Amino acid sequence: MTASAHLPLGTHLLADLSGVDAALLRDCAALESLLRQAAIEAGARVLHGHFHSFGAELGVTGVLLLAESHISIHTWPEAGFAAVDIFMCGAARPQVALDIIAAALQAGHCALQTVRRAPPDHA
Template structure:
């Protein structure tokens, strides 16, 4: 019996958070913990993470690698802005990860774009 094929389809959420308290956007350790909690809430499998601070009270960039894809973030505390990417396939629920991140950052304003990935416009079955 052949194993079922894993389809490359997934949901990619692009989130812009404005009006975030700058203090929430400067600690790579705190942001790592936040994204890990978001991934677990979504039912994703964490493989590895790497976060980089650009200096005291400066922004952070980082990525959480998942078996289901990734969550990445880039922060600008001086502007109260964070940009997050949440891309997941399989049974993981990226919207649940988004809820955890948004609840923690409490943005004054947000913009979310949802992109379906890996699904061709014309599919031959």
């Protein structure tokens, strides 16, 4: 896949997931595995990932760099809340990734904002 394989057109999903069990929001390795699975099933190619736990009872921040852009998550176990950011271009399907993440986290509610990303001449 070359750098020119993807047009600068994409969908950026900003999802606030609430009502999530705190234990699911503290497990750094499980969250990384979940986001990797979601990216692959959405048709994206993972280039690199970095995830950080803030401590045993605290949240996680993580990001996957994708050939198609990125997925990130920031969690607050004490509030049962996760902020998920999914931006994908090309044939990748960001909604598929979000559906997988929300289902795995058993989110009670998902507040979603969808932004179409494109240069002015493609809007």
